[in-house]
Amino acid sequence: xxxxxxxxxxxxxxxxxxxxxxxxxxxxxxxxxxxxxxxxxxxxxxxxxxxxxxxxxxxxxxxxxxxxxxxxxxxxxxxxxxxxxxxxxxxxxxxxxxxxxxxxxxxxxxxxxxxxxxxxxxxxxxxxxxxxxxxxxxxxxxxxxxxxxxxxxxxxxxxxxxxxxxxxxxxxxxxxxxxxxxxxxxxxxxxxxxxxxxxxxxxxxxxxxxxxxxxxxxxxxxxxxxxxxxxxxxxxxxxxxxxxxxxxxxxxxxxx
Amino acid sequence: xxxxxxxxxxxxxxxxxxxxxxxxxxxxxxxxxxxxxxxxxxxxxxxxxxxxxxxxxxxxxxxxxxxxxxxxxxxxxxxxxxxxxxxxxxxxxxxxxxxxxxxxxxxxxxxxxxxxxxxxxxxxxxxxxxxxxxxxxxxxxxxxxxxxxxxxxxxxxxxxxxxxxxxxxxxxxxxxxxxxxxxxxxxxxxxxxxxxxxxxxxxxxxxxxxxxxxxxxxxxxxxxxxxxxxxxxxxxxxxxxxxxxxxxxxxxxxxxxxxxxxxxxxxxxxxxxxxxxxxxxxxxxxxxxxxxxx
Ligand SMILES: [Zn+2]
Numbered sequence: 380x381x382x383x384x385x386x387x388x389x390x391x392x393x394x395x396x397x398x399x400x401x402x403x404x405x406x407x408x409x410x411x412x413x414x415x416x417x418x419x420x421x422x423x424x425x426x427x428x429x430x431x432x433x434x435x436x437x438x439x440x441x442x443x444x445x446x447x448x449x450x451x452x453x454x455x456x457x458x459x460x461x462x463x464x465x466x467x468x469x470x471x472x473x474x475x476x477x478x479x480x481x482x483x484x485x486x487x488x489x490x491x492x493x494x495x496x497x498x499x500x501x502x503x504x505x506x507x508x509x510x511x512x513x514x515x516x517x518x519x520x521x522x523x524x525x526x527x528x529x530x531x532x533x534x535x536x537x538x539x540x541x542x543x544x545x546x547x548x549x550x551x552x553x554x555x556x557x558x559x560x561x562x563x564x565x566x567x568x569x570x571x572x573x574x575x576x577x578x579x580x581x582x583x584x585x586x587x588x589x590x591x592x593x594x595x596x597x598x599x600x601x602x603x604x605x606x607x608x609x610x611x612x613x614x615x616x617x618x619x620x621x622x623x624x625x626x627x628x629x630x631x632x633x634x635x
Numbered sequence: 636x637x638x639x640x641x642x643x644x645x646x647x648x649x650x651x652x653x654x655x656x657x658x659x660x661x662x663x664x665x666x667x668x669x670x671x672x673x674x675x676x677x678x679x680x681x682x683x684x685x686x687x688x689x690x691x692x693x694x695x696x697x698x699x700x701x702x703x704x705x706x707x708x709x710x711x712x713x714x715x716x717x718x719x720x721x722x723x724x725x726x727x728x729x730x731x732x733x734x735x736x737x738x739x740x741x742x743x744x745x746x747x748x749x750x751x752x753x754x755x756x757x758x759x760x761x762x763x764x765x766x767x768x769x770x771x772x773x774x775x776x777x778x779x780x781x782x783x784x785x786x787x788x789x790x791x792x793x794x795x796x797x798x799x800x801x802x803x804x805x806x807x808x809x810x811x812x813x814x815x816x817x818x819x820x821x822x823x824x825x826x827x828x829x830x831x832x833x834x835x836x837x838x839x840x841x842x843x844x845x846x847x848x849x850x851x852x853x854x855x856x857x858x859x860x861x862x863x864x865x866x867x868x869x870x871x872x873x874x875x876x877x878x879x880x881x882x883x884x885x886x887x888x889x890x891x892x893x894x895x896x897x898x899x900x901x902x903x904x905x906x907x908x909x910x911x912x913x914x915x916x917x918x919x920x921x922x923x924x925x926x927x928x929x
Pocket of ligand 1: 694
């Protein structure tokens with residue numbers, strides 16, 4: 380599979396979105412919490428509390444929507460500043476109640492628009508990066524589709540980052556890269572190769588800890604095994620002193 | 636005759652997110668006359684220099700190289716540079732990047748898009764970092780992030796404030812995801828510094844966009860901007876393409892950010908050093924405060 384095939388697979392409309400993961404992993408236990416308490420509720424970001432093997436977790440996800448209506452409603456998974464602020468609010472809540480945070484990432488990037496700029500898109504992302512780095516509770520981020528630049532990183536300053544086999548994570552979209560560098564958006568495939576955005580590339584560079592193999596047809600096995608992996612990981616992280624955990628998280632990013 | 640001796644800067648509404656062409660970026664030359672790209676006023680180079688490279692007629696702040704910024708800002712003879720020889724490599728083997736780095740070095744006379752060091756400003760010992768638009772439009776590569784992170788770590792260890800002048804087109808795509816990781820790395824270093832109760836001031840200059848805006852530029856305890864600087868997450872052209880409409884005039888200007896509550900103050904270049912000195916003094920950790928100097 381070429382890097383460009385991977386880009387296409389990561390964006391495919393029939394790919395499971397965050398809602399599928401939340402439903403299949405946490406079932407009825409998921410209780411959604413809305414709003415950033417400052418401006419609005421951003422539907423591109425879903426947040427809430429759920430139970431994982433009897434223990435509470437905070438769940439935060441970028442949701443693209445599963446059909447056209449949902450996609451419009453969720454702004455195609457491109458969050459505004461209030462989405463990132465909602466995420467941070469829920470992470471702080473998780474820290475207060477000493478429960479771990481799981482993030483599902485699937486976005487082409489933070490939204491570029493007038494309202495987003497007026498309300499401080501850059502500041503909202505920056506604050507998440509800073510605060511997540513010091514959050515005294517475990518954070519795990521799983522890239523399930525697209526991981527577009529700062530808008531993805533704002534939910535991925537984590538103790539571990541995992542990627543679905545065909546997910547991507549990049550500093551810029553291959554289209555953007557091709558049009559800026561070569562003034563030629565048709566060279567997207569070439570840009571996809573150059574950017575080293577596949578799970579394999581990122582694993583080699585130490586940017587992610589784990590690749591989740593994707594079965595041909597998404598079946599319950601994927602969600603079951605993912606659920607077990609998440610639970611095991613949180614059990615291990617729970618044994619680490621919060622101060623030590625934060626130090627390890629800093630060092631995780633310090634090495635780049 | 637006059638035609639050739641004028642050097643035009645790009646008007647700022649032509650700027651866009653991410654980096655621009657690093658080559659052939661026009662800068663104020665050692666010519667006799669200079670034309671303001673905003674009001675078209677023609678003035679003597681020497682007059683412009685004497686006026687901190689600010690247009691005498693309309694107040695447009697010309698972009699200036701990092702070295703000159705340091706000269707304008709720090710107490711004479713106090714600057715000690717950190718990591719001067721640290722240089723980027725083509726880590727993900729990106730086409731043309733090696734050549735671009737070489738051009739950027741020739742173009743700017745510097746090894747990276749940021750200069751860091753120790754200095755005094757108004758007698759206050761401070762760690763300073765100044766980004767350079769002449770080096771790949773101030774884009775953030777791993778060495779940029781490393782130098783800024785090390786500067787913060789030094790400041791944290793030695794209980795010193797940090798002042799950063801930002802100018803950046805954003806992430807450096809030729810370094811792929813490792814460029815993005817610098818946003819997290821620098822933010823972590825800012826946080827450790829902040830948690831020790833130490834002061835961090837950012838000065839946003841034209842243009843500050845993308846990954847730098849979405850990390851350390853917006854993390855200062857105090858955020859200052861030069862007048863009319865373009866500041867944003869997405870570049871104006873990217874936004875216009877996304878929303879398919881023209882942006883209002885002065886959208887993403889320093890004054891716009893001040894109005895929206897994202898900048899503490901817009902300060903003219905000629906007052907910048909005194910402003911920084913005053914703020915540093917107000918946060919000084921020494922027991923004795925000389926009231927006369929405030
Ligand atoms: Zn002028």
